[in-house]
Amino acid sequence: MNKEIKLNIYRFDPEKDKEGHFQEFSVPVKEGMVVLDAVHYVENNLDPSLAVRWNCKAARCGSCAAEINGMPKLMCKTRVDSIGDKISVTPMKAFPVVKDLVTDVSRNWEIAKKIPAFTPKPNLKEPWVIDEIDVSRSREFRNCIECFLCQDVCHVIREHDKNYIGPRFMVKAASLDMHPLDNIDRSKFLHEEGGAGYCNITKCCQSVCPEHIAITDNAIIPEKESIVDSYYDPLTMLFKKLRTKNGK
Amino acid sequence: MENKNSNVLGSIKKAIPELFEPNWRLWSFIAILIFAILALVVFPVKEYKGLIDPFYSPTILVLPVVGLFRLTCYAYRKDYYRNVFNHPQSCAADERGDSNSRGYSGETSLFAFNNLHRYLLYAGIILLPFFYYDFYVSVTYFGGFVLRFASVLILLNAILLTLWVFSCHAFRHVFAGGNVKCYDCSLNPKARKGFFNAQSMLNKRHEDWAFISLVVIILLDLYLRALAAGWPIDFRILQVL
């Protein structure tokens, strides 16, 4: 391995620049170095004005999401020796840039507010008890660290303005829908407001998730199938109608 | 002249870069499709000494149903959205830089028909036993029990089709308990959840089953064609007459 890497960092300062540009830095490599270390080297030794967001440096907080050589990744989880000696680092394309590598992800909080909240079944006895058997399925989704890499990689969000809530929020909806004490079905929301039909299950989100959540297989496709139940499958629709008529 | 040619090539490359990419999965699908159509039209082989060609099981009339089942399968959908329609062009940056300008409706309009996948699954489940019946026919053709290499292929084909059908996402939702909110509330929670977990393991590999099962159908068909053409490769493995 070379002693030095060329780090190409995207720079944009809203107070000075009209548009962004790349700036190249040479960074000495240390054993076990991750991209975030290299970016910190620049910040500490070469240009203190560089803006970068991070917190845990342990792939737990999700703040250091960026695009490394074009692929959405966590800077703190990507080893320099795994990608060679020419590395480009850009902010997530799906979100507006605040400065340099820092993006404004607040639109995600707006989406989160729209998802129908947990609604417990009526007349539940306290304390609420759920069986182990019912915990395991949505446990996978609780690993989400809200890095929003999946939102960033999703072509529907990146390239087409369709008001699709995005994979992170399909995961959120699925984790609520799979809660044994929850009493509502979010397929109406996902179909009519969430734009779930725009997802074409091409699995880029699943391939970038640093928590290895099977986003498409375990959250999106099950939600799509629930939408089929409510909007496309005449038999289940009829069955559902009969059940509600009988007051069940 | 040469210059002009390379210009034409260059502009084709610009318009349809996929044609020049090592996209083996897309190319193998297209090759299989062309092969199957040619083979079925030009040189049909329905059966050779009790070995029934998979395209004719149980009758060629169900081929459109089987085709639609594959077409609406989540695994194939992913493949053609990505590789034929380039939505997305790649998971990383849009290298062609033209995705914004190309219209996109996802599965909301034309491709909404994919939502009826489960009905084709039902048809697929009904058709499955016929492939096992073909195995039975192939080993009893000479009277007694004769296991030929082709019978093994027929059985393998049936098993792979079974794995593909039962690993289906719609199967997971409708039959395996994917639509269940509370397993503990069902009659036999352990069995219910156990079945769901077992099916989920198969489901994880659904794309692989979809592809391998397709390749084996073609291999089996080719093998039967070779036999029908008189190639001396009709091996007997076991014989109890």
Ligand code: SF4
């Ligand atoms: S599978 Fe759906 S949500 Fe995930 S990246 Fe693809 S289109 Fe977006």
Ligand code: SF4
């Ligand atoms: S689902 Fe995965 S990629 Fe998406 S925000 Fe959560 S941890 Fe990040």
Ligand code: FES
């Ligand atoms: S710094 Fe927390 S995930 Fe990278």
